[in-house]
Amino acid sequence: MKLLEDRIRRDGKVCEGNILRVDSFLNHQIDPALMQALAEEFHRLYGDRKIDKVLTVEASGIAIAIMVALSFGVPLVFAKKAKSKNIDNENVYSADVVSFTHGTVNKVIISKEFLHAGENVLLIDDFLANGQAMLGLMDVVAQAGATVAGIGIMVEKSYQKGRALLEERGVRVESLARVASMDAETGIRFVGE
Amino acid sequence: MKLLEDRIRRDGKVCEGNILRVDSFLNHQIDPALMQALAEEFHRLYGDRKIDKVLTVEASGIAIAIMVALSFGVPLVFAKKAKSKNIDNENVYSADVVSFTHGTVNKVIISKEFLHAGENVLLIDDFLANGQAMLGLMDVVAQAGATVAGIGIMVEKSYQKGRALLEERGVRVESLARVASMDAETGIRFVGE
Numbered sequence: 001m002k003l004l005e006d007r008i009r010r011d012g013k014v015c016e017g018n019i020l021r022v023d024s025f026l027n028h029q030i031d032p033a034l035m036q037a038l039a040e041e042f043h044r045l046y047g048d049r050k051i052d053k054v055l056t057v058e059a060s061g062i063a064i065a066i067m068v069a070l071s072f073g074v075p076l077v078f079a080k081k082a083k084s085k086n087i088d089n090e091n092v093y094s095a096d097v098v099s100f101t102h103g104t105v106n107k108v109i110i111s112k113e114f115l116h117a118g119e120n121v122l123l124i125d126d127f128l129a130n131g132q133a134m135l136g137l138m139d140v141v142a143q144a145g146a147t148v149a150g151i152g153i154m155v156e157k158s159y160q161k162g163r164a165l166l167e168e169r170g171v172r173v174e175s176l177a178r179v180a181s182m183d184a185e186t187g188i189r190f191v192g193e
Numbered sequence: 194m195k196l197l198e199d200r201i202r203r204d205g206k207v208c209e210g211n212i213l214r215v216d217s218f219l220n221h222q223i224d225p226a227l228m229q230a231l232a233e234e235f236h237r238l239y240g241d242r243k244i245d246k247v248l249t250v251e252a253s254g255i256a257i258a259i260m261v262a263l264s265f266g267v268p269l270v271f272a273k274k275a276k277s278k279n280i281d282n283e284n285v286y287s288a289d290v291v292s293f294t295h296g297t298v299n300k301v302i303i304s305k306e307f308l309h310a311g312e313n314v315l316l317i318d319d320f321l322a323n324g325q326a327m328l329g330l331m332d333v334v335a336q337a338g339a340t341v342a343g344i345g346i347m348v349e350k351s352y353q354k355g356r357a358l359l360e361e362r363g364v365r366v367e368s369l370a371r372v373a374s375m376d377a378e379t380g381i382r383f384v385g386e
Contacts (some may be wrong), residue, residue, distance in 0.1 A: 013314065023304065024307070025268075029268050029269070029270045029307040030269045030271070032262040032263035032268070033263065036263060055349065058252035059271070066223060066228060066259060070226065073226070075218075075224055075225070076256065078220070078252070110221075114216075114221060114222040135335035
């Protein structure tokens with residue numbers, strides 16, 4: 001999506017260690033008008049599917065996900081990150097999420113009250129890299145007997161394996177900006193350029 | 194605000210230990226149309242003030258705060274919770290936030306890039322009880338040389354000391370639902386009833 005690619009090129013920063021910083025408009029300071037425009041794009045992309053619920057993970061996915069939920073007229077549920085190993089499995093669905101960046105394993109949990117068999121769930125997140133957070137949410141959705149209707153991502157790092165892992169499981173992935181490569185000197189190249 | 198009070202009475206649950214659960218529409222599953230209506234009410238209440246930025250704390254304040262930021266046409270910044278004691282004070286503003294519920298002290302941090310001297314900042318959060326999170330944000334805003342234009346809260350526990358602590362510091366507090374008392378048997382009473 002050109003709007004987001006242009007914004008990333010203008011305001012994103014490629015830092016040491018090939019880290020893409022978009023925290024001036026996506027995930028620390030957030031531009032709400034941009035979120036609204038991106039939410040409308042997700043609504044256009046998935047408008048052909050029946051969506052009963054939008055699901056994300058706290059914290060930085062919430063801003064885009066609430067706008068997407070508004071555009072579909074359905075509730076948002078956000079999974080919580082739990083550090084504790086003692087999960088109340090009677091009342092929540094949970095899944096492990098490996099963070100390669102931090103070398104940690106966190107659990108994501110969702111109350112059983114808010115995810116039901118037969119529901120069609122749209123997963124939304126700000127970033128897709130190794131896909132572990134989305135795999136965790138897919139696991140939780142499966143535990144509930146619900147169905148993943150699709151995945152919507154703002155910024156995909158296409159040189160990492162997340163998309164392949166998700167598509168292997170037969171799920172549709174729509175990313176609004178797909179970073180093919182980046183370099184502090186030469187800048188960002190998107191898929192298709 | 195009657196819309197929110199009615200919703201709390203309908204879908205809120207008063208549990209053992211006088212805990213008010215509103216996680217079916219406010220802070221685990223979230224009703225986006227309700228958030229939009231509440232954001233418009235905050236915009237009406239603070240429409241007379243110059244607002245340059247909306248500020249909240251992750252995670253459950255983000256959904257309402259992004260809607261408020263959209264209604265004012267200004268950026269949202271969300272403070273991050275940092276467990277680490279090693280804060281990079283060269284690049285961030287930080288403040289301690291005591292949690293009486295959990296008996297812990299967390300730091301909230303905001304990058305210095307996203308808060309500037311002279312800005313008028315509207316603080317938004319889902320709950321106000323002891324006011325510690327809002328005091329932490331006020332501290333951070335003061336460090337930046339910015340000004341708190343006001344505070345907007347969805348649900349205030351008016352039997353706790355948060356509002357008094359904030360008003361003592363001369364800041365205006367607008368809460369859309371003010372819980373005067375609650376009881377698992379007799380239900381919820383709002384201020385003014």
